[in-house]
Amino acid sequence: MLYTNLNHIESAAEHQKVISENENVMICCGRMGPMCIPVYEIMEELEPQYPHVKFYDMEFDNPDARVIREAPECRGFMGLPFTVYYKNGKIVKATSSIQTMDQVKSILNQEFGVPVTA
Amino acid sequence: MMKSDIHYDVIVLGAGPAGLTAGIYLSRARIRTLIINEGTVGGQMVLTHEIANYPGVETTSGYQLSGIMKKQARSFGCDIVGNASLRELMLEGPVKMVRLSDGREYSASAIILAPGGRPRQLGVPGEETFRGKGISYCATCDGDFFTGKEIIVVGGGNSALEEAVSLTKYASRVTIVHQFDHFQAFEYAIEEARNNPSIRFILSSTIAAFHGNEKLQSVDIKNLLTGELHNMPIDGVFVFIGYVPNTEFLRGKLNLNEYGEILVNANMETGINGVFAAGDAVAKRFRQITTAVGDGTVAALAAAQYVYTFRQQKQAEAVKIN
Numbered sequence: 001m002l003y004t005n006l007n008h009i010e011s012a013a014e015h016q017k018v019i020s021e022n023e024n025v026m027i028c029c030g031r032m033g034p035m036c037i038p039v040y041e042i043m044e045e046l047e048p049q050y051p052h053v054k055f056y057d058m059e060f061d062n063p064d065a066r067v068i069r070e071a072p073e074c075r076g077f078m079g080l081p082f083t084v085y086y087k088n089g090k091i092v093k094a095t096s097s098i099q100t101m102d103q104v105k106s107i108l109n110q111e112f113g114v115p116v117t118a
Numbered sequence: 119m120m121k122s123d124i125h126y127d128v129i130v131l132g133a134g135p136a137g138l139t140a141g142i143y144l145s146r147a148r149i150r151t152l153i154i155n156e157g158t159v160g161g162q163m164v165l166t167h168e169i170a171n172y173p174g175v176e177t178t179s180g181y182q183l184s185g186i187m188k189k190q191a192r193s194f195g196c197d198i199v200g201n202a203s204l205r206e207l208m209l210e211g212p213v214k215m216v217r218l219s220d221g222r223e224y225s226a227s228a229i230i231l232a233p234g235g236r237p238r239q240l241g242v243p244g245e246e247t248f249r250g251k252g253i254s255y256c257a258t259c260d261g262d263f264f265t266g267k268e269i270i271v272v273g274g275g276n277s278a279l280e281e282a283v284s285l286t287k288y289a290s291r292v293t294i295v296h297q298f299d300h301f302q303a304f305e306y307a308i309e310e311a312r313n314n315p316s317i318r319f320i321l322s323s324t325i326a327a328f329h330g331n332e333k334l335q336s337v338d339i340k341n342l343l344t345g346e347l348h349n350m351p352i353d354g355v356f357v358f359i360g361y362v363p364n365t366e367f368l369r370g371k372l373n374l375n376e377y378g379e380i381l382v383n384a385n386m387e388t389g390i391n392g393v394f395a396a397g398d399a400v401a402k403r404f405r406q407i408t409t410a411v412g413d414g415t416v417a418a419l420a421a422a423q424y425v426y427t428f429r430q431q432k433q434a435e436a437v438k439i440n
Contacts (some may be wrong), residue, residue, distance in 0.1 A: 021218045032179075033167070033183065033256070033259045034180065034181075034259055035165075035255075035256050035260075037164055038164065041158050041201070045200065045201050075332055076333035077251060078250065078252055078254070078260060078333060078354060079249065079253075079254050079256075080260060081249030093249070096249075096250030096251055097254070098250075101203070
């Protein structure tokens with residue numbers, strides 16, 4: 001169980017639904033560990049700033065998280081969390097281990113576009 | 119001179135145990151306080167998997183302890199801005215100013231600097247490329263990726279030796295690479311590592327480069343006595359070589375020592391009026407959550423006294439003018 005304020009994905013079916021029904025999706029797949037928590041917090045902070053992106057987490061030890069663990073883009077990853085970015089259902093970027101706010105924003109801006117502020 | 123959007127009595131830069139403690143004490147004393155933090159609230163405390171020696175608290179995680187401290191600070195009215203990016207800082211003069219990259223500006227009568235530190239990196243070729251792909255800084259997070267594999271632990275302090283022992287639960291063999299011919303760790307940690315049959319040692323040596331394709335495959339190890347370089351196939355490397363203070367933004371603004379640590383007196387005062395410092399970024403021997411909490415308390419009480427005196431002076435000046 002991930003104790004975050006993000007929306008959780010709990011099954012492979014739900015994962016498929018989320019990435020097929022939303023154009024831009026960021027999913028952080030991890031545990032409640034030291035390298036993962038900072039990424040969840042960054043996502044919680046960015047969620048309201050990026051309304052065109054859906055933010056989710058998924059527990060790494062959930063057997064259905066194989067959809068991320070075994071993704072070709074995550075081959076060679078040996079550090080939690082695995083963070084994947086989907087555009088129209090396809091992975092466009094994946095990172096391993098802790099990331100900074102600037103690194104996450106840079107990927108979001110590059111892959112999904114800079115948020116439009118009123 | 120910058121003109122701020124919001125004025126506080128005290129701004130605390132950093133939300134690790136030192137900064138959060140300062141926030142708790144100041145807000146409880148009804149001193150208007152803002153904590154600004156560049157990373158995750160909790161600082162390095164969040165990176166601690168298990169805390170068993172924090173007095174009065176049974177074994178807990180760094181995440182839980184930082185969550186409680188944050189809640190305490192907020193309950194007393196302390197404002198907290200997290201994941202901020204600092205752009206400009208003015209420490210001199212009676213009004214201190216902070217400007218963030220997003221344009222927000224804050225001023226205060228006093229500032230407490232509690233920026234903490236971060237794990238030291240080796241700074242050799244390939245380190246950034248293979249971070250999370252064989253190079254790790256957290257044994258509890260990533261240890262199980264290396265089950266049955268051969269790994270290296272770099273370092274010679276308590277963290278390095280204790281984590282090396284803990285990693286033998288997963289790895290088939292752990293090699294400790296250390297730059298000196300002796301360890302800085304406590305005797306119990308050295309003995310435990312030496313008595314573990316899965317651990318071997320390469321001393322007076324360092325890693326000079328990381329190599330691989332999709333993930334780490336080998337390292338170049340340099341013997342620091344002979345200069346000899348040899349390549350060693352390896353699946354993973356865990357780096358525990360201490361911490362560096364997050365004080366780059368303070369260079370040229372106040373007194374730092376040769377390691378970049380902030381110099382303070384017993385009241386946690388820096389050389390600038392109204393500027394205090396606390397926590398791991400301060401020059402001191404021991405760095406624990408408890409020592410950071412102690413620093414934060416002293417800095418908060420000293421800053422509170424400074425703010426009261428500052429207020430009295432302002433009131434006296436106002437009376438004189440009238």
